[in-house]
Amino acid sequence: MMTIMMKAARHAGTIIPVTATNRPVKTRTIIGLGLAAALAGVAGWWLNAAKRGPTIPSPTKLSGAATAGADATLPADPDPRSELKTAIPDIVRLLEANDFATYLREYMPPDKLAAIIKETKLTFDQIVAKAQTDPAYQQQAVLEVAILKTLGGVIPAVNAAGDEATYPINPANFTSYATPGGPRIPSAVAFVKIAGQWHLITE
Secondary structure: OHHHHHHHOOOOOOOOOOOOOOOOOOOOOOOOOOHHHHOOOOOOOOOOHHHOOOOOOOOOOOOOOOOOOOOOOOOOOOOHHHOHHHHHHHHHHHHHOOOHHHHHHHHOOHHHHHHHHHHHOOOHHHHHHHHHHOHHHHHHHHHHHHHHOOOOOOOOEEOOOOOEEEEEOOHHHHHHHOOOOOOOOOOEEEEEEEOOEEEEOOO
């Protein structure tokens, strides 16, 4: 998605510096999601997360903090990014609501968002406007929602530090999105936890 965004947003504009106070995020190429990253994630700062609710079905027999989605209610922590089981449906909710600004701000790793702004020479608002009107970005958003909705009940592979979670994806399940010039179907979806908040890793 970052690749799509870079291609779609080459016109120069005023750069708004973005300071990433969190640790750098390892580059991954396993996910073409991330809208904004999208741009991805992906791209007003931190809206009231307490008003959100998951929009995907609750899975069964899940365990562990890194499992995607079990409860249909918000956790004690009002920030849905604190757990994957609430972060994933929250991303779906934001994308389905066409709220790309909040999606990019909250779920794209800060250093990736800063890199996009620097590379495209666009302001954050200009990037959001591109995401709302660019067909390639819209196609990527539709694919991302479809993929994320299949993660309920899936237990990801988590690294030893507990701050990276990877969900395997079967591209064959999303062949209907493989149109000429359309979004790339990833083989996995990955998240990284920064300062207690999960972010979607984007390429």
